[in-house]
Structure formats: structure tokens, C-alpha cells
Amino acid sequence: MPPLVLQERYSVHQNDFAPLIECDDLLRELMAQGGPMPSDYAQMNRTLRLLGDAVRAKVIARDDVLAYAQDVTNRHLEGTMQARALGKKYGYSGDFEIIEAIYTLQIAQEPHLRRWDLYFHSQAAPNAVRNRKAYFHQLLNSHSAGHTKAPLNVLNVASGPARDVREWMLDNPEREVFFDCVDAEIHAVERAKKLCAPFAKRVEFYHRNVLRFLPAKGYELVWSAGLFDYLTDRTFVFLLKALIAVTKRGGEVVVGNFSDYNPSRDYMELLGDWVLQHRTREQLRELALEAGAAADSIEVMWEPEGVNLFLHIRR
Template sequence: MIALQNNAYKSIGLELLREFIATEELSHTNFFQLEELLSITAYEYRKGRISKDEISKISLGFGKEFLENTLHGRGFLKPNGYPGDYLFLDRIYTNHISEDSKYKIWDEYVQQSAAPNAVRNRKEYFKHLAKAKAKLASSIKVLNIISGSGRELVELYNAEKENIFTTCVEIDDEAIAFSKELNKAHLERIEYVNSNIFRYQTEESYDFIWSAGLFDYLNDRAFVKLLRRFKGCLKKGGEIVVGNYNEAHNPSRDYMEILGDWHLIHRTETQLLQLAKEAGFAEHEIHVSRMPDNVILYLHIHCL
């Protein structure tokens, strides 16, 4: 009897979500209704009552034209072959909203969500740290891992931070081309390296190593391996900062996983500290910080 009830509940949840998507009649007054349907569907999915195949087909109900013309669609379709590509994130950074009334409300829904707000806050966090470090030295060298669109850099350099020199490591050559164009007035202070970060080799050492959009795709073993490599690139007195979505608080997680097919490895503060210790850092060298929204945790590692 319980199994029958669960199956009925599962079918109703999926059907209501499909119907909601098929109408595309989202409005500011029913954002909460979509959130509720996503929450129900996510619960059932995580309990194993809805298959991954069923989840993957939900967003197809929007239709090809919709997916090709919305922020949500770019996130779901992954035209560059990976989730959260440089252009998707740059549109979040710039709060892009379609001017077409058919798509505008869906872009507004995505942009007001917790994860996009956290991404914009992440950009501000980087700029704050870089500016603070630049004030304390004649010059600083920054290693920017998976540098994407470079939006944070153009904003930083437009503030005339002439003593900051950045090496950007990025595997997507389209992202590098986009960033170079965006930062064309500042290229004398930026070096681009088109490389997989696990194959990247350098004899340089850096004052500040920043990686905000990589580690929540890595399992624990790869996480520790990469931190150990970064340790060898850090100057004495330097700092590594790694961003990772918060296991305890991400209100956008249901949307990301159910509609966006965007799955990240969320971690707790305790887990981040433990991974840093496994990578060979002492307890007094590490701490975790966060912005007020608490959606992304920042693991700070100091080379004392």
C-alpha cells in the first residue's frame, strides 16, 4: 500500500512540473509554485522514486526555441560541453535578461535565485581579496584557476590596480578569446594559459591562488591532489582561496539539479577543513569564510 502511495505521489509531482513547464506561463507571483514543484520532485528523485532518465527529460518540455534563447536553456544544453560555461556565468555576472517577453520572465527567475546571486557575490569576494592584498605590496602575482570570461578581472583592472599581475589557466579556448577581448586594455598584466589544470606546469610562485568554480566538481581525491600541487606554487606569506557550494545551504539546489541538470559536490565547513589537512596544511594555516548569503564556502589556506 505504501509503495502504491509513493508511486501515485511521484507521478503527480512529475506531471504537475511537466504541465507547469509546458505552459511556460511563469510570473513573479508564481515563482513560489515552481519552487514547490521542484522541491517535491527533488525529494522523490533523491529518494530513488524518480529515475535519472525521467529527470533529464523534464527540461525538454520547454522546446528547442525556448532552450536556445534563455539563460536556463544555455545552462541545460551546455553548448560548450560542460555545465556553467563562461558565457552562462558571464550572463549571470552582468544580470542578463532577455528583451523578448517570451523569455524575459524565465531569465528573471534564474537571476533572482540564490545560486546566481552567490556567483555575483563570488566575483565581488575575489575583487575584495585582490585589492586588499595589492594594498600591502608593491606588486602581487595572482593565479586564477578556470578563469572563464574574465569579468572579475576587467572590473578589478578598471579600478586601476596596476600592481596586480594575473595568470589565467583555462581549458576552454573560447573563454580565453572572450576574456582577452573583454580585457584588451589590460593584457600587459594578464597571461593566458590554455591548459587542463591537472596538466598545468609552472615554476612561478604566486601571492594569491584563486579557484572559485572548480573544486565543487572534484571528488575528494582530486580535491586533495590539486591542493597539494597548489602548495608548491605558493609564495611564503601567500594564500590559496577555494570556493565550494555549501552542503548545508543552497536554496537553488533543487532548480540546479532537476531543471538545470547541474550537479555539484556540495561540502560542509568541516569537510573542507579536513580535505585541507589531508593535503598537508596545518590547522593554524586554514579557515573557512563565507558571504552573508552562506551559499558558497571559501576555504582559505595561508602559507605562513
Template sequence: MPPLVLQERMYDRRGGVVPLMQFDDLLRELIASGGPMPQEYALLNRTLRQLGDAVRAKVIARDDVLAYAQDITHRHLEGTMQARALGKKFGYSGDFEMIEAIYTLQTAQEPHLRRWDLYFHSQAAPNAVRNRKAYFHQLLHSHSVGRSKAPLNVLNVASGPARDVREWVLDNPEREVFFDCVDAEIHAIEHAKKLCAPFAQRVELYHRNVLRFLPAKGYDLVWSAGLFDYLADRSFVYLLKALMAVTRRGGEVVVGNFSDFNPSRDYMELLGDWVLQHRTRDHLRELALEAGAAADSIEVQWEPEGVNLFLHIRR
């Protein structure tokens, strides 16, 4: 939408355009003052939630809000985490560079942009992403501690930057844990190869679409943190069946999925065009049953924010 038309629609005080106008007023004040301070986060979140409510009530079109977000981000917030999400450099918002930036708490150097990145990292969703790395490490610990001489073989599906793997190997050099990492994005694989180069004998990387290819091995632990909440139910079940099939008896499949409790959802979807398949605990159980998991083998856990759920299936 051209900026002039956007401005005309934003400042038309009729109907559902009012919440967008109110949000724009606040956003411009914060931009003029050099970005939000922590004491202003609550007001910004509350105003954004009101805008989200207007979209859900269909009194304003989501496309109009996205057009606004693209316009004001391009003019004032280039170089921020928000701009990265909207830019979809590799075709979607949560690409490996975004996940790496969240893991490492990257912020812009310019002070007026850095405040926006600090606000981004304060959100529940980025905190949940960081928590899932710790969750993976705890899984690796629980599966490897006290293990016999047999090594632990791990499949990491949609492995992204593989920083979680690198950190685990660095912190646990004595553990006999071997990783097969699969990702459909060649740039993610290249990045992961550099990060994990010192541990090449323990980390194998595959540039593949996991809906079409999985390494033909038996795994003790299969982990996928950030893929399933991009999949429709049918693809979810299809891939889960495939992961269960390559998991050894006594092993475990664990897949992450954003829950329907996500306080960051309006921020992600309206300002970052970052749309996921949010699911409930019951929905995840239903999909696991559909994939052929036994009812007593299923458990759903979560990280401390309660935003990321983890479906566990024991084999």
C-alpha cells in the same frame, strides 16, 4: 525519451510520477501566461522542491525528470538561461559563457522568455556566483592595500571569462597587481583575451589543463572560484597540493566550493542538469588537511548567500 512516452509516464497517476505531473501542470500554466512573475517564484520553488524530494526518495527517476526538462525546454524555452545550462555547449553547464551571462545578468529579448531568465537570476546560486566576484575583488584589495613596492602576483585558476580580472584592473589602475589566468577551454581564453586586451601587460592567459600544468612561478594569492566543485575528492586534494606548492610563504590559496546549503540545487540539477560536488565546511577542512595544510592555516568563509564557501589556506 520520446515525447509520447514521456507524456504517458507523466500522466500515469501511480506512485512517484504524480510530483512530475503536478510540476508540469504548474509549468504549463506559467508558460501559457508568459512566464513566472516574482510573486509566483515561491510557489514554483516549492513545487520544484517537492519534485526533488520525490527524486531523492527514489519514487521517481532523475533521468525521467531530465528527459521531461529537455523536452519542455526544447519546445517552449529555447533561448533561456535554463536552455543554455541543458545545452552544455562546451561540455558542462557552468561554462564561461554561462558565468559571463550570470555576471552580466543577461536576459532574452523576447518578453515570454525574459521572465524565465529573471527567475533564473533571482535564484540563490546565480546570486552566489555574482557574490564570488565581489569576494575576489575584496581579496585583491586586502592583499594589495598598503603593500610595499613589490607587485602582487595572482594566479587565477579556471579563470573563465576573466570579467572579474578586467573589472578589478579597470577600478584599480594604480595597483601593482599582475594576473596569470589558466583555463582548459580555448574559447574561454579567447574571450578573456578580448576582455583584457587593454591590460595585456598585466594579464597573462594560459590555455592549459591545471591538473597537468601550472605556471612555474611563486604567487602571493592563488584563487579558484568555480573549478573545485566539479572535482572528486581525490582530484581536489591533488590540485590543492599543486596550488599550495606555487604559493609563496606569506601568501594565500583560496578556492570556492558550493556548500551543502544550496536552495537552488533542485532547479540546477533537475531543470539544468547542472551537477556539482556540494561540500560542507568540515569536509573542506578535511580535504585541506589531507593536502598537507597546517590545521592553524585553514579557514572557511562564505559569501552573503551562504551558498558559496571559500577555503582559505595561509602559507
């Protein structure tokens, strides 16, 4: 779509539309060469940041940028990770298939799409998603190592494909750890059941909305990695209270949330329509206090990218 068509389509002044025109020029150049090389990543990120600045300054409407992204993606990038996120197959960009594709570094086989997926996976946000799987495994290691007298019960909220559960159990077949996994998407539950089939005696799945239902067994560890940054503050507090209530004394609740430091944010929001509630460490502490957690029971940690924060609450 040449710049002139961009102007006619959205009826904006060329100076106002300059960041989108620059983005369009760069995308055309990169598509002509078969996709971005690693040496192009910095320029791509800079261009998206300038476009994001223009949207935040209300110089360009976000809806116009999304319409442009949808058009370009449909015509040139169908089958890429970006297209899958933008397509929202299950109603939102970060669905269980996207998360599993990030975990397993899925890359399109078509040569003209392959480099775009490599660029997607190089971003800070997908790296943070992969890191949170490792973070969960470390939590399981530490909790199970210190819990030798009885089985360890773990609640996994919005468990998605449960690949993280499967991989940990493969590495720890002898540990007495039992998982209850809850997810509102039936396709995610079905996929997770297949992945965890070898461990069916140790994992129970619930196809339920966690805002309406939680198993009430009592858990030593409650984990939720990718749900809370989709929630408003009010819903965040409501659900966190419920998670604290099903955590045993001496147990721990750990929930993930993308931080306000996210170098991938413009790429996610403008080319993938992947919008999250980014929060600071201080905001997470305040929400935990509002949910009834004691001040000295709260700790906020992060994974190596610094993009995904983890709110820990000890009971």
C-alpha cells in the same frame, strides 16, 4: 505534455509520478501567462523541491525528469538561461558563457522568455556566483593594499571569461598587480583575452589543463572560484597540493566550493542538469588537511547568500 502522456512515456504509476505531474501543470500555467512573476517564485521553488525529494527518494528516476525538462525546454524555452545551461555548449552546464551571462545579468529580449531569465537570475546560486566576483575583488584589495614594496602576483585557476579580473583592473589601474590566468577551454581564453586587452601587459593567459600544468612563478595569492566543486575528493586534494606548492610563504590560497546549503539545487540539477560536488565547511577543512595544510592555516568563509564557501589556506 499532458499527464497521461507523461505516464505512458515513462510507465509509472500516477501516484508515484504526482510531483512531476504537478510540476508540468505549473509550468504550463506559467507559460500560458508569459512566464513566472515574482509572486510565483515561491510556488515554483516549492514544486521543484517536492520533485527533488521524489528523485532523492528514488520514487522518480532523475533521468526521467531530465528527459522531461529537455523536452519542455526545447519546445518552449529555447534561448533562456535554463536552455543554455541544459544545452551544455562546451560540455558542461556552468561554462564560461553561462558564468559571464550570470555576471552581466543577461536576459532574453523575447517577452515570453524574459520572465524565465528573471526567475533564473533571482535564484540563490546565480546570486552567489555574482557575489564571488565581489569576494575576489575584496581579496585583491586587501592583498594589494598590504603589499606595497613589490608587485603582487596572482594566479587565477579556471579563470573563465576573466571579467572579474578586467573589472578590478578598471577600478585599480595604478596598482602593481599581475595575473596569470589558466583555463582548459580555448574559447574562454580567447574571450578573456579580448576583455582584458587593455591590460595585456598585466595579464598572461595559459590555455592548459591545470591538473597537468601550472605556472611556477610563485604567487602571493592563488584563486580558483568555480572549479573545485566539479572535482572528486581525490582530484580536489591533488590540485590543492599543487596550488599550495606554487604559493609563496606568507601568501594565500583561496578556492570556492558550493556549500551543502543551496536553495537552488533542485532547479539547477533537475531543470539545468547542472550538478556540482556540494561540500560542508567541515569537509573542506578535512580535504585541506589531507592536502598538507596546517590546521591553524585553514579558514572557511562564505559570501552573503551562504551558498558559496571559500577555503582559505595561509602559507
